[in-house]
Amino acid sequence: MEDFTEETLSSRTVYRGRLLHVLEDEVRLPDGASARREYIRHPGAVMIIPVLDAETVVLVRQFRYPLRRHFYELPAGKREQGEDPLATARRELREECGYEAAEWRRLASIHPCIGYSDEAIDIYLARGLTHVGQSTDDEEFVEVIPIKLTEALGWIRDGRITEVKAVIGLLWAERFLGAI
Numbered sequence: 001m002e003d004f005t006e007e008t009l010s011s012r013t014v015y016r017g018r019l020l021h022v023l024e025d026e027v028r029l030p031d032g033a034s035a036r037r038e039y040i041r042h043p044g045a046v047m048i049i050p051v052l053d054a055e056t057v058v059l060v061r062q063f064r065y066p067l068r069r070h071f072y073e074l075p076a077g078k079r080e081q082g083e084d085p086l087a088t089a090r091r092e093l094r095e096e097c098g099y100e101a102a103e104w105r106r107l108a109s110i111h112p113c114i115g116y117s118d119e120a121i122d123i124y125l126a127r128g129l130t131h132v133g134q135s136t137d138d139e140e141f142v143e144v145i146p147i148k149l150t151e152a153l154g155w156i157r158d159g160r161i162t163e164v165k166a167v168i169g170l171l172w173a174e175r176f177l178g179a180i
Contacts, residue, residue, distance in 0.1 A: 004030050006037070014038070019078065042119035046089040047076040047165045049107075049173045050099055051127045052146055057173055058097050058129075059152060059166070061143040072145070072152075072161045074169040076121070085122040093126055095135050097144050102128025107172050112164055123169060125176055149173055 006027040015022040021041040028034055050058035059072050077092035079085060086104060093099050105125040113119055136142055152170050155161040161170070 002030075006030070006035075009034065019043075038116065040113075040117040040119070042078070042117050043081065044079040044085070045076055045119065045121045046079065046085050046092060047074050047121050047123050047169055048089050048093050049074055049123065049125045049169045049176075050093060050097060050101070050129055051125065051173070051177065052129055054177060055148050055150070056146050057149050057152060057170070057177075058099070059145040059147055060096055061145055063141065071163045071166075072155065073163045073166045076165055086124065089122070089124045089126070094132060095137060096140075096142050098131055098134035099126070099129040100132050101126035102130070105176075107176070110165075110168060121165060123172060125172070149177055 006029055009026045009028055011023055011025045013021065014024050019042075023039055023041060025037045025039070026034055027037055052058060058075070060075050061070050061072050063069070064071050075092055075096040077088060077096070079088045086106070089104065090100070093101060103126070105127075107123045107125055110121050110123065111119065112121060134142070134144065149170070152161065153174060156167055156170060161167060
């Protein structure tokens with residue numbers, strides 16, 4: 001295999017906010033030419049597949065401002081600096097859905113936006129749920145939706161669920177719920 005590695009020549013911050021850090025780098029291409037690369041540094045995130053029983057998972061419904069509409073998703077959230085991914089998963093499940101889980105299983109990591117972000121999302125399956133009460137962050141409004149996995153998979157097929165993390169997570173759930 002050929003090596004297409006690009007070498008960073010310079011880097012500058014274009015924008016730094018609470019969530020996103022946007023950079024623009026000048027790079028040397030494998031053929032010796034130079035180019036600019038714009039990308040987002042992201043602190044990392046987790047997504048949880050909460051399993052209520054052998055047939056039921058928990059989704060959340062949230063309004064997502066960039067697309068100006070509500071989306072059905074699996075609970076997820078960004079990691080705080082230095083926070084262990086499993087600790088993030090436990091925190092997000094409790095805050096967004098009001099559940100704690102007796103059993104956790106890490107399934108995979110995904111990179112959802114490799115063309116413009118270094119974001120990595122760790123996916124966890126959470127079982128043995130106990131309801132403890134929702135405690136969302138300020139400015140966060142979330143509806144908790146227990147749903148049969150078969151119905152959620154139908155929502156993917158008919159375009160009701162389009163958010164990429166949810167699609168991937170529900171397909172993982174389909175694989176693992178048969179083994180529970």
